[in-house]
Amino acid sequence: MKADSTPCAFPASKRESGDERRIAVASAARQIIVEKGLEGLRTRDIAARVGINIATLHYHVPTKEALVALVAESIRHDFRTQAMRHPRVGKTGLEQLHMEFDDFRETTREMPELIIILTELVERARRDATVAEIVLPMHRFWRGQFVDIFRLGVADGSFRPDLDPEAGAMIATGALSDCWRRPDTSPSMIEQALAELERAFIRKS
Template sequence: MAVLAQAAEVAARQGLGALTIGDLAARTHLSKSGLFAHFQSKEVLQLDVLAYARDRFVDEVIRPATRAPRGEARVRALFEHWAVVGRQGHAECLFVSAAAEFDDQPGPVRDQLVRDHRDFIDSIAQMFRTGIAEGEFRPDADPEQFAFELHGIMLGYFHAHRLLQDPRAGERTRRAFETVLADYRIAPPPAEPDSAESPAPAVAAARS
């Protein structure tokens, strides 16, 4: 596990494609032959690193979010935990960088990345569906569209925070998130007029 943690850190900073068994051996002070016997190939190493990062992301983001009450609270918990991971540069950064790195490179690594991203989008959509079921989001809302919009917001956050080092990245991201939520939230019923303010016209006429 410690070897994979080191490998994930290297991959998040330098790219999954730059990760090699030789480099990992040097960093961990382990024999190259021993690591090669374990991983068999660079591709297997890359896939194992993705599996490690995926498990870590589930532990740090998805599982804590599912402990929140169903509905908007759960969606908010997902956003909050996801933002923390983005600030700290953990697993999500690896998935974002690897997606750009392998988007046009067919093969097992790209296939696994596609599955991981689709599974996560499905998880977001399912959390949003609980909000519809709880009567907190519009019944005609599209969960997949919400997942798409939230994912886009978070990708923008990682770009602004890590590459541009925008000090207002968090503030802008939260504003975008609140705007999207407000668009999907069920509007409160209009307030009824206060009958105590003035009598109805017919009653007023009868009293005159």
Template sequence: MSVEQQKRGSGDDRRAAIGRAAREIIVEKGLEGLRTRDIAARVGINIATLHYHVPSKEALVSLVAETIRDQFKQQAARHPREGKTALELLRMEFDDFAETMDEAPDLIILLAELTERARRDVAISAIMAPMGSYWRSQLADILRLGIEDGSFRADIDPVSGALLITGALSELARTRGKFGPAPQLFAEIERAFVRPSNKS
């Protein structure tokens, strides 16, 4: 390995450590409690080194968003979608969501915190909005596939349907299942879209 590769690898490791520390602090204290000195102390670096890797708060939030995207990509890679029907894909979305709630509850808290802040902060909204758009577009594609393969009702509007699903799942996560267990919500969502002859 060349010196340049070693430096790049070391820089990537440092950025990853900063991202983890920032995530931990956001979960513990919220975005309002995110302080660069606390991140630097947790990582074991000085403020100048921290600012070399993340020069602004926007860059820090962008780095955190990057770690979230990477986490979701890793989850998707563990559960390949190729060759699945629309109904199977929808159920996989539910399974992945339940897995995140059970195994990575801090991620749910982190997303809720960033999403709420994005309502009031244009810079953070610009970072978070593409993640939400991507999630909705994935679900809209599943609904379109279901219309095409006959799994779902032919009169569904995929974009509106995706918004209904993401809204319901987001509220489930925000309330931590306070209003009922996740499987019941998943079943209700499924019944809303699946053609009666295909319900099982």
């Protein structure tokens, strides 16, 4: 199932008009980041796409940092929605790893704009401490999910008993992030990378 391409920063089914406006602002900002990069993000362009004036835009996102935070929250919501479609409860470590890989495939195939936006945000975070405070917790959470998967897999026998969950998570997220950052990575190369990752972690019979 393909995630809605329009970001939703709030999961409630009934929203106030202010929430709808913030969703529209996040959507416009994401479109501009995809088209022009984070450096090309201008408040006047966002306001024009949403159909509001600058004063109204600043009411909802008074600073550039608030705008980046809103975009990041919309991305988190997209990933939460994706995860909720594929519950992990009761799954083995290996099954959960397969589900993470399936989510990765789905994102690269059906939500490529998320990859572009995340790459832009991560690159900016390297030189902007304010953006780093917003973006890096998302990456730490993602890595933490892999840590939990590897701990579970070691305990249930899915993975090598000598596997270090923290190191394994760093390897997995690093490899997947590299696939994201390389626009020339083909689907077949992604499949090869995922297969190699699995072989590195699973317990040999």
